[in-house]
Amino acid sequence: MITNRNHEHNIWLSYGNQKQNLHLPVNPPEIKLGDAAGGKTYEVSGLGEINVIQSPKLTNISFDCFFPAEAYPFLVSKTWIDPAFYVIVIKGWMEKKYPIRFIYTGPTFDINLPMSIEKFEWKEAAGSGDIEYSISLKEFAFYGARPVIIKNDKASVKPQARPSDKTTPKTYKLVAGDSLIKVARVQLGNEGRWKEIQKLNGIKDSQLKKLPIGMLLKLPG
Structure with missing residues (x-):
């Protein structure tokens, strides 16, 4: 909670x-x-309860x-x-x-x-x-059907990538409380990539603590 x-x-x-x-x-x-x-317990003969x-x-x-x-x-x-x-x-x-x-x-x-x-x-x-x-x-949980391929009269299942909505947006507009570290963590899933955002947008070190609300950032792929 x-x-x-x-x-x-x-x-x-x-x-x-x-x-x-x-x-x-x-x-x-x-x-x-x-x-x-969702753990389950079972009684096993000679062993007692296992989880x-x-x-x-x-x-x-x-x-x-x-x-x-x-x-x-x-x-x-x-x-x-x-x-x-x-x-x-x-x-x-x-x-x-x-x-x-x-x-x-x-x-x-x-x-x-x-x-x-x-x-x-x-x-x-x-x-x-x-x-x-x-x-x-x-x-x-995103999922997708996997096509079945017939080879030598035997059916095999071809792995297929799971669809996802996690396409990284190309740009992001800063809101109150944002920092490059937080943007990297939320938008890219890795706060260590904040320097990539800084370099891509030409932000100087002296500007890091004074980023304006509403600033449109380019995000790395």
Whole structure:
């Protein structure tokens, strides 16, 4: 379970390799994560009980929060958007039946996973106009069929690469709290590649601590 306490935490939902991005305006008080390994025990004659470790189960993430009806001072996003907009976008993603990406960035660790929206419930809070919501996500495992090739009257299965939505975007726009190390960690999966980003964009060492919000960075492949 993750407990959000300040603006160092940010949660994004994105669709279509970041073609659509929602920066959640209010951090939920807590995020529930579940990724049990699913071990099973068996009785073996003469040995007693043994434990067989199974493949890890897919991660589940759920949380409750609200979309604000006005620009409260505690918003983590810089711009206020009408709460109905978030509902329309999320319901549209669900209708398309394609996974989204859940991105959590914090001071100590990050989460970046393809996920399906399993449940999304919402209601308008009486008197305030805020929209309260509950969302449940499940990690999405990309898969593809493998063609069967007939050789010498014997069927063999040809391995096929698993499809993925992890195409690295060519550019990235800086948001509040970003650094080249964090961009390398979230966008490239390796924070050690921040120097590649620095060199590619011609950023001087003296500019590293004063990168402007909204700066468009080119990202290495």
